[in-house]
Amino acid sequence: MAVSETLQFDHIVIGSGLAGLCSALHLAESGRSVAVLTKREIFECNSRLAQGGVACVIDRLDSFDEHVKDTLTAGAGLCDKGAVRAIVEEGPARIKELIELGAKFTTKGDLGSKTDADSFDLGREGGHHKRRILHAGDITGAELERVMIEAVRAKPNITVFEFNVAVDLITTARLDVGGPNRCLGAYVLDVKSGAIRTFLSYSTTIACGGAGKVYLYTSNPDVACGSGVAMAYRAGAKIANMEFIQFHPTILYHPTIRSFLISEALRGEGAVLKCRESRTAEPVEFMQKYHPMKSLAPRDVVARAIDSEMKRTGEECVYLDIRHLDEAALRLRFPNIFEKCLEAGINMAKDLIPVVPAAHFSCGGIKTDVNGVSSIMGLYAVGECGCTGLHGANRLASNSLLEALVVSKFSADDINSKFELFKKSRPPVAAALNWMTGNATDSDEQILIAHNWDEIRRFMWDYVGIYRTNKRLERAKNRIKLIRKEIEKYYWDFNVTADLVELRNIATVAELIIDCALSRHESRGLHYNADYPYLDPDLECVDTVIQRNL
Ligand SMILES: Cc1cc2nc3c(=O)[nH]c(=O)nc-3n(C[C@H](O)[C@H](O)[C@H](O)COP(=O)(O)OP(=O)(O)OC[C@H]3O[C@@H](n4cnc5c(N)ncnc54)[C@H](O)[C@@H]3O)c2cc1C
Numbered sequence: 174m175a176v177s178e179t180l181q182f183d184h185i186v187i188g189s190g191l192a193g194l195c196s197a198l199h200l201a202e203s204g205r206s207v208a209v210l211t212k213r214e215i216f217e218c219n220s221r222l223a224q225g226g227v228a229c230v231i232d233r234l235d236s237f238d239e240h241v242k243d244t245l246t247a248g249a250g251l252c253d254k255g256a257v258r259a260i261v262e263e264g265p266a267r268i269k270e271l272i273e274l275g276a277k278f279t280t281k282g283d284l285g286s287k288t289d290a291d292s293f294d295l296g297r298e299g300g301h302h303k304r305r306i307l308h309a310g311d312i313t314g315a316e317l318e319r320v321m322i323e324a325v326r327a328k329p330n331i332t333v334f335e336f337n338v339a340v341d342l343i344t345t346a347r348l349d350v351g352g353p354n355r356c357l358g359a360y361v362l363d364v365k366s367g368a369i370r371t372f373l374s375y376s377t378t379i380a381c382g383g384a385g386k387v388y389l390y391t392s393n394p395d396v397a398c399g400s401g402v403a404m405a406y407r408a409g410a411k412i413a414n415m416e417f418i419q420f421h422p423t424i425l426y427h428p429t430i431r432s433f434l435i436s437e438a439l440r441g442e443g444a445v446l447k448c449r450e451s452r453t454a455e456p457v458e459f460m461q462k463y464h465p466m467k468s469l470a471p472r473d474v475v476a477r478a479i480d481s482e483m484k485r486t487g488e489e490c491v492y493l494d495i496r497h498l499d500e501a502a503l504r505l506r507f508p509n510i511f512e513k514c515l516e517a518g519i520n521m522a523k524d525l526i527p528v529v530p531a532a533h534f535s536c537g538g539i540k541t542d543v544n545g546v547s548s549i550m551g552l553y554a555v556g557e558c559g560c561t562g563l564h565g566a567n568r569l570a571s572n573s574l575l576e577a578l579v580v581s582k583f584s585a586d587d588i589n590s591k592f593e594l595f596k597k598s599r600p601p602v603a604a605a606l607n608w609m610t611g612n613a614t615d616s617d618e619q620i621l622i623a624h625n626w627d628e629i630r631r632f633m634w635d636y637v638g639i640y641r642t643n644k645r646l647e648r649a650k651n652r653i654k655l656i657r658k659e660i661e662k663y664y665w666d667f668n669v670t671a672d673l674v675e676l677r678n679i680a681t682v683a684e685l686i687i688d689c690a691l692s693r694h695e696s697r698g699l700h701y702n703a704d705y706p707y708l709d710p711d712l713e714c715v716d717t718v719i720q721r722n723l
Pocket of ligand 1 (some may be wrong): 186187189190191192193210211212215216217218220221222223224225226227228290313314335337338339340380381382392394396397398400403434533534555556557558570571572573574575658
């Protein structure tokens with residue numbers, strides 16, 4: 174039967190990572206009401222886990238041109254040059270604002286330097302030709318979330334709804350009221366009561382983050398199910414470049430500690446990748462065979478090289494060697510990673526760190542311009558779930574926090590400038606808005622959710638992972654078609670739960686990744702298909718765009 178409450182806000186923001194909280198804060202500057210919806214507790218997100226930092230031109234020996242050039246090189250011919258420049262050039266202003274809000278980035282003085290103690294300690298990561306990564310020790314994301322949560326909590330016109338899962342967007346197309354497709358808000362599951370409420374708004378900003386959970390092995394936390402992309406796709410928005418999944422080369426390989434990332438910043442400080450030729454042999458360096466920048470080559474090159482060495486030698490992992498630094502230096506620069514490794518029985522100053530690649534970042538997403546404007550009126554996408562063209566076919570390390578900061582500001586400015594138009598042109602709210610549960614009952618088949626979830630994640634890893642072929646992609650397509658059919662039936666027969674919403678979303682996103690991968694007839698950036706060669710990245714290429722027929 175029809176449900177429950179309808180809540181009205183001027184703006185809703187779905188997600189409480191860096192992109193969502195920054196959006197909410199900028200939108201709230203107008204004095205209008207903002208609702209932030211988030212799946213679990215406010216701090217549960219990818220942003221909080223970021224270790225390396227934020228790429229930004231700070232040093233006088235660096236320049237916007239060089240940061241742009243490194244981004245375009247990593248992006249392998251698919252970046253939107255205008256978006257890259259706009260985001261890179263806005264970086265310093267956004268960093269200044271974070272510092273004013275209280276963010277503490279590590280300075281050279283913090284690391285013991287007496288000269289130049291007030292300057293920021295800038296890290297270096299793969300693909301960057303300059304040191305330009307601002308960091309807060311090795312817990313940069315946690316520091317930025319801390320500051321943003323404090324700032325958001327201090328705003329009386331922002332209401333945060335924790336344990337509220339957005340299920341689907343409400344659009345004029347869905348309600349069949351005619352005119353161009355326009356977003357009116359979202360249906361939201363209140364996890365604690367089980368009720369689905371209607372949130373109405375004049376603008377809706379999706380900031381749902383990445384989709385790492387689509388893969389068996391990932392650095393992402395449980396909330397990263399690609400919900401934003403799945404909801405936007407169902408609503409009829411354009412989705413682009415989903416084939417470009419970044420696999421982080423170095424996740425700790427350990428039987429019980431899962432998904433712990435060993436930051437690229439270690440390689441920036443001279444750590445070297447090594448592999449064993451056999452169980453008993455001493456590990457040796459191998460990256461010189463794959464790229465002139467060796468262990469600091471771009472991530473896709475490193476991840477593929479590791480995958481290839483592991484397959485060649487039959488070993489279960491490779492190793493990072495940072496033993497040239499002593500314990501004191503390591504504890505100072507990487508306190509969090511040092512402690513976590515100790516917990517795993519590894520002293521980084523004396524032992525090699527066993528690592529494997531895992532799904533890490535989604536370069537594609539809801540297609541937007543640099544202001545986060547999607548193809549549906551009133552709908553914006555910011556952060557990892559969006560596709561502005563900054564990353565192209567491969568993300569340059571530490572550019573994603575920068576994108577989250579900048580695009581959330583640009584999108585809030587865009588929404589503020591169009592607010593009166595959005596308000597005036599919204600069609601009248603009808604009773605048809607209410608969520609209908611029809612004949613749905615409570616499910617007694619939780620096993621179906623668990624089974625399908627595992628199956629999707631496993632075949633995505635095996636068939637649509639670092640190494641792809643047409644045959645593997647076709648196999649994955651056949652599997653996902655069947656599973657999605659099963660899920661859709663289940664979805665309409667039973668009452669909606671958070672687990673079911675997530676399963677439905679990872680299945681949708683998996684299919685979008687497969688479809689995009691199948692339609693790209695070349696290898697480029699992160700998308701390696703052994704049936705097609707890598708072409709000259711300067712040759713003309715286009716985004717892969719998918720849009721559902723409504
Ligand atoms: C381990 C790790 C280390 C990283 N290190 C770096 C780094 O050093 N530098 C860098 O630039 N990038 C790094 N990244 C990538 C970067 O952290 C992310 O790209 C960025 O934080 C994404 O921010 P976001 O706000 O878009 O998404 P997130 O921070 O993931 O936030 C998404 C939010 O959406 C919520 N959500 C999702 N679905 C729903 C739904 N249906 N309803 C309600 N809420 C929902 C989630 O609960 C969460 O609050 C790292 C990522 C990981 C996983």
